[in-house]
Amino acid sequence: MANAVGVIFSNVHDENIPELSRHRTMASIPYGGRYRLIDFTLSNFVNSGITTVGIVTKFNYQSLMDHLGSGKDWDLARKDGGIILLPPYSDETDAPYTNRLEALKGITGFLNHRNEEYVVISDCDGIARVDIADIMRYHEEKGADITMVYHEEDLPTDSNYFMTLTPDEEGRIKGIKINPRSKSKQKSKVYVNIMVLNREFLINIIQDAVTRGLTSFGKDILTKNVDTLKIYGYPFGGYYAGIESLQTYYAHSMELLDKKVRDELFGARDIYTKVRDSAPSKYSDDAIVKNSLISDGCVIEGTVENCILFRGVKIGKGSVVKNSIIMQDSVVGSGVQLDSVITDKNVVIRDRRHLAGCAELPYFIAKGRMV
DSSP: OTTEEEEEESSTTGGGOHHHHSSSOGGGOEETTTEEHHHHHHHHHHHTTOOEEEEEOOSSOHHHHHHHTTSGGGTOOOSSSEEEEEOSOOSSOSSOOSSHHHHHHHTHHHHHTOOOSEEEEEOSSEEOOOOHHHHHHHHHHHTOSEEEEEEEEEOOSSOSSOEEEEEOTTSBEEEEEESOOOSSOOEEEEEEEEEEEEHHHHHHHHHHHHHTTOOOIIIIIIGGGTTTSOEEEEEOOSOOEEOOSHHHHHHHHHHTTSHHHHHHHHSSSOOOOOOOOOOOOEEOTTOEEESOEEOTTOEEOSEEESOEEOTTOEEOTTOEEESOEEOTTOEEOTTOEEESEEEOTTOEEOTTOEEEOOSSSOEEEOTTOBO
16 A cells, blocks of 8 residues: 555535534544544545545645644654645646646646555545555456445435446446436435546546646546546445535434444544543533543533533533534533534533524534624
């Protein structure tokens, strides 16, 4: 796997969940009590031996830089390679990219300076433990130009942009559809935004697309060349959670309360994140906690049930918090009742407030707000 370089798009799909990406990238959205979405993609790369990862940024990436630091928490603090933040500008323009193809054109300098044979491209909208090394072996065995990873699931209903693949018996893709719709629920092979290509091949198709004035990687390169390029699909059969909206973010977060999901996602290989030296959580004599994920540094004096609490959360005396996600350093006062609520970081909920949403429409409180 030292023969592959990773590329991660940090801002793609921000529009899917504007509530949480208003002040940060999709990549740095908090998840699961102590992680960010990019942690899963980075960990998949590192666990498969990829030690050079270029991260394509666009805007609002200060929190991402703070989280990644030097990359030491992922063993990517290296003299050669490691984490490389790629700005959203090319050598020819001062304007940020507007689509994936422009973004790839902007990082051709980075790709040209690498010596690895392959490039693994991934977004940050999927939660999964993926064996990238196995995908690479599949790519080489098939002699593929492009290998696209897919997961069999119901068609996304909230996503603004997604692809479905139609492979033949050998795995070669014979059809690609963009945003197909169906009145009835049916399982489809949905592309999970992980792709393997030969590095020089990728550079060539980018340059060819630019000279021909093409604007869309999906529509102009993939769908129009499905018959001429050797595009193969790699079936991923493990747990996969696609973040398409605030509702799916809430639903998939709640799935972490299921031990089977946690074991599959975190069991065999580590998922790395930024380490903080926080004190252990403190529980008062009156605290009641059931079926919840509690991070370091929390102080709980009330009742917490079916919840995910991030680091430094405080739950006041007599408060009852159910089916909720409370992010870092938020404070819930005394006598508060919450049900199906998502708070961003540094939220303060004053005493005796009653707030409730539902699983289909959780009640959201923006970062730094006081209620």
